[in-house]
Amino acid sequence: MLAGRRLRPVDRGAASAAVRASSPGLLRLEVVAGEPEVLVIGGGFGGLHVVRALSKGPAHVTIVDRHNFHTFQPLLYQVATAGLEPADVAYPIRTIFGRRSNVGFRHGAVAQLDLEGRRATLLDGAVIAFDHVVVACGAAANFFGIEGAERYATPLYTLADARRLRDRLLLTLEDAEEQPGIPAKPVNVVIVGGGPTGIETAGAVTELLNVCLRRDHLRIDPASAKVILLDVAPRLLGGFPGSASDYAAKVLTRRGVDVRLEASVASVTSDAVILASGERIASSVVVWAAGVTATGTIAASVRGAGPSGRIAVAPDLSIPGHANAWAVGDAAAIPDGKGSTCPQLAPVAIQSGRHCGRQILRAIEGRDTEPFTYHDKGIMATIGRNAAVAKVPGAPLVKGRLGWLAWMSLHLFYLVGFRNRIRVFVNWTWRYFDWPSGPRLIMSDAETAD
Ligand SMILES: Cc1cc2nc3c(=O)[nH]c(=O)nc-3n(C[C@H](O)[C@H](O)[C@H](O)COP(=O)(O)OP(=O)(O)OC[C@H]3O[C@@H](n4cnc5c(N)ncnc54)[C@H](O)[C@@H]3O)c2cc1C
Numbered sequence: 001m002l003a004g005r006r007l008r009p010v011d012r013g014a015a016s017a018a019v020r021a022s023s024p025g026l027l028r029l030e031v032v033a034g035e036p037e038v039l040v041i042g043g044g045f046g047g048l049h050v051v052r053a054l055s056k057g058p059a060h061v062t063i064v065d066r067h068n069f070h071t072f073q074p075l076l077y078q079v080a081t082a083g084l085e086p087a088d089v090a091y092p093i094r095t096i097f098g099r100r101s102n103v104g105f106r107h108g109a110v111a112q113l114d115l116e117g118r119r120a121t122l123l124d125g126a127v128i129a130f131d132h133v134v135v136a137c138g139a140a141a142n143f144f145g146i147e148g149a150e151r152y153a154t155p156l157y158t159l160a161d162a163r164r165l166r167d168r169l170l171l172t173l174e175d176a177e178e179q180p181g182i183p184a185k186p187v188n189v190v191i192v193g194g195g196p197t198g199i200e201t202a203g204a205v206t207e208l209l210n211v212c213l214r215r216d217h218l219r220i221d222p223a224s225a226k227v228i229l230l231d232v233a234p235r236l237l238g239g240f241p242g243s244a245s246d247y248a249a250k251v252l253t254r255r256g257v258d259v260r261l262e263a264s265v266a267s268v269t270s271d272a273v274i275l276a277s278g279e280r281i282a283s284s285v286v287v288w289a290a291g292v293t294a295t296g297t298i299a300a301s302v303r304g305a306g307p308s309g310r311i312a313v314a315p316d317l318s319i320p321g322h323a324n325a326w327a328v329g330d331a332a333a334i335p336d337g338k339g340s341t342c343p344q345l346a347p348v349a350i351q352s353g354r355h356c357g358r359q360i361l362r363a364i365e366g367r368d369t370e371p372f373t374y375h376d377k378g379i380m381a382t383i384g385r386n387a388a389v390a391k392v393p394g395a396p397l398v399k400g401r402l403g404w405l406a407w408m409s410l411h412l413f414y415l416v417g418f419r420n421r422i423r424v425f426v427n428w429t430w431r432y433f434d435w436p437s438g439p440r441l442i443m444s445d446a447e448t449a450d
Helices: 012-021 045-054 073-080 159-176 196-214 242-254 346-364 401-414 418-432 444-449
Strands: 005-007 031-033 037-041 060-065 069-071 090-092 103-107 110-114 119-122 127-129 132-135 187-192 225-230 257-260 265-268 272-275 280-282 285-288 322-327 379-384 387-391
Touching (some): 037 045, 045 060, 045 346, 132 346, 159 196, 159 285, 187 280, 196 225, 196 242, 196 379, 242 257, 242 379, 242 387, 379 401, 387 401, 401 418
Parallel strands (some): 037 060, 060 103, 187 285
Antiparallel strands (some): 119 127, 265 272, 272 280, 379 387
């Protein structure tokens, strides 16, 4: 282990150039006395909390992310449905750690990870050497190999996805409007996946349609603007108690969503979703909210990655066979102590990130590491204005306005950046009182037109 010494990659230009120019046999990295170098791949919840735990310790940390910002994924659906601006749910990673002299940021995507050689190669060819590495690269949308899904459906995983979906929804509405001599076209928004993301998106799309028709006076027949929510399971919100599923289905149906359960999607085309039963559902926009996978991410390239690409970590979150390599959050299959793995949720990423940072410090100090224990504080999902479900272990299900207030408070609490919290709070308040608002801006044609 190189603990107690530091490879000098932040002068990383020089180290990287040496690595790129040399054959493996002649590889030469400059080693200087100093703190151990920790590389954290990914600035999501997991990565940020690893860095926070390490930032006051005897280590130099480099956080590398393909985006220069952290994304608050739980509110992406509000960006996609023109409730919030992209900047409201993202925060520059450099700004988060601006005051920490032992933390550096590198903008770039890790393309190769060599755990034995202790170096990561970025897409631009640069090489970063490390003493410890944490894989916190998250996951990606899972299309389950369904024909046409990746091509024609829009996932909701990144900020770019959310912006793309917003444009698609608004363009579809503009395109559907009645014109002189041309009748209005029907609008069918099909959402695949009845988990929290699917139901939140379905609720928010109905609100968007309502605002566009009522406030923006789009000439579209309300009866021909439909939101269809599909799930293969017999109920919505599979991870919640049955009463939460019933409540969500009831509220969505009352708000005009066509909820179809036990509907298995066989393929997606440019204008329809085809079910396994053979039924064809016409679609103007298809939102893919059917689940996530780590397959295709850098995590899946690590030996020991499981079937969905997640790295099966040891109880202390280290990668088996590598005392200096760790994985956290969505990228890791973390034992839950009950024979299964922890869910891919923000609290798991936060807690595992924090624990991992502490274990690296223990390893640096030569102390034994400790197993991770997940403290389940509950789950919640909103269906829209005044309607949400919240389940805390051991307590009864909270639903309705109380659940919605709890959902809003918790999301404001976890949102990164004080300015973002204020902006989101003001936006929500503004919308609640029904003032015409919201960034209903189509940016894709504006960006290419000039
Ligand atoms: C739409 C949506 C809604 C959600 N809603 C909720 C919710 O309501 N409640 C809840 O608890 N959880 C929710 N989740 C899940 C939660 O957001 C995730 O569990 C959590 O963000 C995982 O954190 P992470 O750090 O592991 O990964 P992420 O937050 O995904 O961060 C991974 C980071 O790694 C970067 N990265 C990836 N690959 C590379 C690479 N090769 N090189 C460099 N950087 C890379 C990415 O750019 C990203 O910044 C939601 C997820 C989604 C997608």
